[in-house]
Amino acid sequence: MAGTYRDLIVYRDLAEEVQRTSDVRASVSFRHWIGKVLYLVVLEGHRRAEPPLTALVVRRHDGRVGEGYKAVLEVAGEPPITDDLARERHASAARLDCYRHFGATLPPDGGSPALAPLLQQRVSKQRPPVPTPRPPCPNCFLQLPRTGVCDSCG
Ligand SMILES: [Zn+2]
Structure with missing residues (x-):
C-alpha cells in the first residue's frame, strides 16, 4: 500500500490481511x-528510522x-496533537513520506499530502460560518459596530 501513491x-x-497472512484467526x-x-x-x-506506515491506516x-x-507522535517524541483535523493533516504528510520512502511512483510534481478522500469530501462540504449581519443605526443607517452603539451618532 505504501508503494502506491495515495x-x-x-x-x-x-x-483481515493480518489474520490471513499469519493464519491466526482472532476470536474477538x-x-x-x-x-x-x-x-x-x-x-x-521508528527503530528502522522509517516514516510511520500506520499513517496509511484509516477508519x-x-x-x-x-x-x-x-502512538506515532509519542514514539517520534513529538507533542500530541489535540485538534482532529491538524492530526489528520500531520498523518497526510506522513503518508507522503511513506510513498516516497517505499518507492511509490509519484506524480511529476513530487506529489502532495492528501486527506483520505472521504474525509476530504467532508471537509470541503463544511461552509465557512456566515457572519450574522448587524442591524443599521436607525438614525444614519450605517451598520452598527459590535457594541450596538453608533460611532457617529453615539
Ligand atoms: Zn448612526
Whole structure:
C-alpha cells in the first residue's frame, strides 16, 4: 500500500490481511487488538528510522487515522496533537513520506499530502460560518459596530 501513491487501507481490511497472512484467526473483533499490532509496527518503523506506515491506516466510516495516530507522535517524541483535523493533516504528510520512502511512483510534481478522500469530501462540504449581519443605526443607517452603539451618532 505504501508503494502506491495515495493508497490507503482501512483498519478492518488490514485486520483481515493480518489474520490471513499469519493464519491466526482472532476470536474477538479486530477493534480489540489491531491497535496493539499497529503499536508494534510504529515501534519497529521508528527503530528502522522509517516514516510511520500506520499513517496509511484509516477508519472506514470517516477516513481518519483517529486516536491510534497518537502512538506515532509519542514514539517520534513529538507533542500530541489535540485538534482532529491538524492530526489528520500531520498523518497526510506522513503518508507522503511513506510513498516516497517505499518507492511509490509519484506524480511529476513530487506529489502532495492528501486527506483520505472521504474525509476530504467532508471537509470541503463544511461552509465557512456566515457572519450574522448587524442591524443599521436607525438614525444614519450605517451598520452598527459590535457594541450596538453608533460611532457617529453615539
Ligand atoms: Zn448612526
